Amino acid sequence: MNRISLREKLRAEGVADGRYELTGLHKADRADLGFYFLESREGAWVVGMAERGRRDVMARFGTEAEACDYLYQKLTWREPAPIVQTPAQEARGRRITEEMTARIKEMMRRGRSAGEDGADGG
Secondary structure, eight states: OHHHHHHHHHHTHHHHHHHGGEEETBBOOGGGEEEEEEEEEEEEEEEEEEEEEEEEEEEEEESHHHHHHHHHHHHHHOOOOOOOHHHHHHOOOOOHHHHHHHHHHHHHHHHHHHHHHHHHOO
């Protein structure tokens, strides 16, 4: 992938133009809010975040394709849907939590008793 195909793929995914800048091809139109950038620097391709006049590099790559793939993943990642438990799974989780809580309380009670007996040296 190169910058041209990256821009096409990002637009197809519905990524807002203001979220990224591809040097020499696409300028972010909402620079005041911060945006990702991809550019060539000193023989490498870099991806970073620009915000409030600062441009901080997040990653360096040997090829444009690697940098494009990385930026594509950053801009298109979606949080997975939450896992919905069945009522039986919820009940099992509550039971396990209650059992562990009871064990911990008992261990703490025993620890306090042991500490009270020997803490004073007598």
